Amino acid sequence: MTNHTQETHTHESFHKTRFAVIWMNILSEPLFTVYGLLAFILRKDLNASIFQIAILMMLRPVVSILSLYWSHTFGRRRDRLLSNVMTAEILSRAPFLLFPFTNNVWLIIACSAFHMMMRRGGVPAWMEILKLNLPSKERNRIFSQGSVVAYAEGVLLAIPIGYLLDSNPHMWRWLFPACALLGIASVALQARIPIPLEKLPMSFEPHGASIWKKILDPWVQSIQLLKSRPDFARFQAGFMICGFGLMLMQPALPLYFADVLNISYTDLMIALSVCRGMGYIISSGYWAQWLSKVGIFQFTSAVNVAVALSFCLMILAQFHIAGLYSAYFLYGIFLAGSHLSWNLSGPLFSHNEDSSVFTGVNIVTVGIRGSVGPALGGFLCVLLGPTSVFFIGIGFCTLAASKMAEWSKTATITTH
Template sequence: MRSLFKKIINHYRVPDDAYETFRHDFKYGISKGLVLAGSAGVAGVILKKSFSASDFQVALLYSATNLGLLFSIFTAVHAERANKMNYAYVPDAIARTLFILTAVATALIPNAWLFTAILCAAYAFNSLNTPVLTSIYRSNYPDHSRGKVMGIVRTVFNIAFVVASYVFGLMLDLDGHNYVYVYPIIGLVGLWGGWQLRKINIIPTVHTTSPMHPIRSALTILREDKPFAHFMGYWAIFGFAMLMIDPVKTIYVTDPAYGINATYEEAVLAVTVIPQAVMLLTFAFWGRQIDKYGVIKIRFLLNILPTINVILFYFATDLRLIYFASFLQGISMSGAQLSWQLCVMEFAPRQQVGLYMGIHTMLTGLRGIVAPFIGAWLIGTSGMGNTFLFAAGLMVISTVMMIRFSANHIRRDIEVPLPIAAERGD
């Protein structure tokens, strides 16, 4: 493993001051890839194919991740403290343990609601530490190469995800109840990865605590930092459409009522493996663009292919066009993931990164809890095709707003060296 690190570092020139964090984050990324392989996309397929579950239960799984994001504002207030690692590690460990419990409990009592309930809790805990992780990356990775280094980790993350997802899909095609073996594997590897995360030595920053309640602090920032509030609003429109349409895609490719009725392997390929595999080819590219231009200047570009993806789903009548749509989406997904993780750094003062990220994740969670159910509701009231068109319309509106916003945006995350006199305090 150590020789692999050296080859990667030499090839991508990971800065020396990022090496120790990168070494542990690399292993953590591998474990998170396997955890993602048990995400709502795969679990939704299991629900539809193994349990013949309702659309509501699939939507519930997709909303659960966002429940953790909604409440992550309460971990965000600890993101600049010396013991911040506890708030990153503990939610991870709980989530991984719940993955194992999912298999044990449903092996004894095979029930769709039991499967859904335990996994919902696991997904919620899994996303609870997002603001703290962002703060760690801000303090431990240098500004000039953060996007590139995180892009390397995300590439490894997605390699692990693609391989694991495909293997799990094959296992489920052999027997739909093989999920009782899938989730213990995910949980155990996830616990190992969490321990690697815990080994990261946090670089000290100015520790701040807000005297106000987290929600009041968030509202104060949104009221006083107008550019940040506006961008969060524009992002929310696009994010709502994406979160609404994700479970709709799973329902479309797996439910026999819509004619495709994909197998486990085909469904997992369509909704997760293909876009994630294509992402591997573009992480380095988008990481360099983010380091050079910033998230805000290129975010609208990352909206275009997902919009085309949704339009192609509208026209799709077989898996060939769906596979092509997923391929197109994968080209921009790497940049979308990096930009989601890094965007607040272009607005937040260094000592408030965790709180700003907490606002971002809270707003993501708020729309993410509602959006999947709106998608399921629209299928029943307006039809599958109109649901895809509605989502595409929201994406276009958001993209136009982001183009206008980016024209005048000034980054706050680039540290400008002080004059010598200023460094001396003159």
């Protein structure tokens, strides 16, 4: 291949990938906006129990463990990188087509779990595609741009969706499948992305490999990676501490909104989408610039401080609704940083290695902490109430921030 041909191919890959990133975010955002209301809908409209809410919150991250096997398949067949992502995108949205036809809380919980499993399963392949087609500095900027556009869309959708659900509480049954079909249609954009196969080391699953080998291989690969890369292991430990605190607080949120604050759908959408979205939009560009200048440990420490402060404001919401709005504005700032740190840590740590293995570890650790955090949080909500659970979660987030700051002094991995 001549230099001119290579440059043309690189230029084409860059622009098609950038276009896909931005428009995939735009077309996916409506579903993500209404999906954020699912626990509140189950509690308010279908009278879901605290146990069912805890199970919903627990399964969302726990199924990430199963998604590890999905993402591991393309590690053996790198030529299927794009088809892996496209199939996961379609399957993750398909369960919402059932929502108009059921009142069964457990079926809705199962659909939510399957959605999260497939959504997580496609992430390693998607991050590897971005690593192959986008230069490092441009990757941070474009990834941030796509997220900002999506959150801006969420801000515009929030109040109309909240008003629609307040005036017609059962309309969520049709919102979910409509938004899911829009997301499925967006997969056509991914199909246009060229994959530079010459950059991919090709390897295949050995014929006749035992079922136990297939089950254990992803775990062995992840453990070996953590042993060989102590810097990445420390990053995972810090993320695990903060993530566990967040998981602990998840079952408390719908209970706090419905039982303590007794807020409407419109109030919740203003907080969840408008305030959170504005925080995300305003801070995203600054986070992306900062990530290009400092080490990821220092970066993630600041992110953890933001989420701890946001839940401090959340506690004040029971005295005035402004506490809820300001809490979600700060939570949006946290999400903008966390979104970059979590999604791009694989490409940042991997350098010239396969980033999908690193991203796969990110995903499975979500499942590990999710198998304990929400269940324990639900139990503590019954025992102590949601406000006390917030205080405990804030403690974990603060601890994670201090450990990340400590490790940043000796870390050798930077984003330069």
